[in-house]
Amino acid sequence: xxxxxxxxxxxxxxxxxxxxxxxxxxxxxxxxxxxxxxxxxxxxxxxxxxxxxxxxxxxxxxxxxxxxxxxxxxxxxxxxxxxxxxxxxxxxxxxxxxxxxxxxxxxxxxxxxxxxxxxxxxxxxxxxxxxxxxxxxxxxxxxxxxxxxxxxxxxxxxxxxxxxxxxxxxxxxxxxxxxxxxxxxxxxxxxxxxxxxxxxxxxxxxxxxxxxxxxxxxxxxxxxxx
Numbered sequence: 001x002x003x004x005x006x007x008x009x010x011x012x013x014x015x016x017x018x019x020x021x022x023x024x025x026x027x028x029x030x031x032x033x034x035x036x037x038x039x040x041x042x043x044x045x046x047x048x049x050x051x052x053x054x055x056x057x058x059x060x061x062x063x064x065x066x067x068x069x070x071x072x073x074x075x076x077x078x079x080x081x082x083x084x085x086x087x088x089x090x091x092x093x094x095x096x097x098x099x100x101x102x103x104x105x106x107x108x109x110x111x112x113x114x115x116x117x118x119x120x121x122x123x124x125x126x127x128x129x130x131x132x133x134x135x136x137x138x139x140x141x142x143x144x145x146x147x148x149x150x151x152x153x154x155x156x157x158x159x160x161x162x163x164x165x166x167x168x169x170x171x172x173x174x175x176x177x178x179x180x181x182x183x184x185x186x187x188x189x190x191x192x193x194x195x196x197x198x199x200x201x202x203x204x205x206x207x208x209x210x211x212x213x214x215x216x217x218x219x220x221x222x223x224x225x226x
Contacts, residue, residue: 020189066194079202096191
């Protein structure tokens with residue numbers, strides 16, 4: 001039910017807690033993206049004649065869960081898009097990785113290049129032509145029997161950034177076969193969750209902080225949140 005996935009909504013924006021496998025925007029699979037599903041939901045719920053305006057502000061990968069912002073007005077969309085460019089929207093992620101000996105906290109700096117053929121990020125440790133700087137900071141916030149829960153703050157927003165950087169560090173995300181995890185997850189997703197968003201509202205100028213519950217169908221996620 002779309003209603004259950006909406007975690008924040010006002011006249012200007014709508015924030016959804018995306019499920020694993022849901023498409024943020026259309027791709028070559030032809031599956032219905034969330035953008036269309038939400039438009040249809042709003043049209044029906046609000047009895048709207050004509051087209052519903054909805055703009056995608058940023059995206060997260062299909063196997064990832066968590067927060068995605070959509071704008072309900074063109075004014076909010078242009079302001080939010082600019083805020084993303086200026087890095088004025090603070091994004092915090094949770095990732096589950098294997099229990100390895102890694103520092104408690106670390107700032108990772110790499111250079112990423114997108115390989116269009118296999119839709120994968122190639123990671124370099126020093127500046128390389130055609131590669132963009134990628135920076136994140138992680139903290140281990142929970143230790144489980146076989147896994148670590150990392151809280152990640154992004155400084156840049158590159159293609160597959162968290163997945164590629166953690167893999168390069170020796171701890172691919174649980175379920176992420178593309179970046180070296182040993183096994184897939186039953187739902188085909190990966191244990192990467194867009195947990196928190198903090199930003200100044202583009203219209204009201206109030207501080208907005210939104211936290212998304214983790215997927216409840218995954219026992220390891222439930223243990224992380226518990």
